[in-house]
Amino acid sequence: MSTSYRVSKLTKSDKPLFVPLMSRAFARDPLFLHLFGDSQLDRRARRRVAAFVSFMFDKSFLLHEEVWGVFENERLLGTYIVEKPQASKLNVKGLLFLILRLVPLFFQISRTALNLLNSYMRVTRSAAPSLTHHYLIMIGVTPEAQGKGIGKALLQHLLNTVHTDQKSHGVALDTENKENVHLYQRFGFTLCSETQINDLPVYCMFHPKNIT
Template structure:
């Protein structure tokens, strides 16, 4: 890894930076393109994506918040691919494109693996990705592809790391 980094829990004061970085990171992500439109073709696409990322940030601080619309079927399908045993679920991970390839994403994943291994109740980590290129990265870290599903023209890869 070329860059040292410290993984720390985000606070509510991190919302603006988080939203800005994640909107940029996921601008070309297949799920974001499908749900919010192509920012190169639709000038409102970026604001819709930013609103969603902001919502997801706020949601992480709330319990029992309901996700609606297209994401209901998405969550239903992806959650059914995960094991029924207690586990962590990686909602979103991303690295600013300007510093990608320096091991920062891997460092975050390795930190999550440490957290999971320290949690006696957890059996592993579930995650979903719409980016086929990510599947190989996760497989190198011992995630197994459990399910592949096409949801309204969007291919979703459901993966699990068994502890």
């Protein structure tokens, strides 16, 4: 990766960079297509995707999650959200804000999509190892920067973080794209389980700390 790139932790002020990047990065993601429709062709689907991505970003600052990204100068090229292994605790103010952020999402996303999301989270979390671990929630690279080593840099940064965390035994992730399985396997992830949710294939993977 070019020395002009830097990996930095995102702050709340980076939301205007995060939302359009992840909305575009996940435009062809099988789960997003299943949940929201084709955001490249449908304006309403585009609004639903943006609302969901926006919520995920806000949620990360309330729960025990971090958002990291690769920047070229001030341009965000790729980013990920990771849940750390320590239990999260919301105070009353944080819980109220989370509820307030959920309300508009309910009006953007259908009940069917919300039920599918709940099923997805339940199935994928139950497939993860019982060991204390990080969980990779989202990772994406802007289409113009794909193939330039940005995704590799993000994954390597994540793995380095996990390996230096004494409380973590590894990192789990889920993908609906079978091509991604081989990509993650090259980084040391193993396929834990393969399932389906509403005919959508889901591949649950784990990278234990002792694999380099």
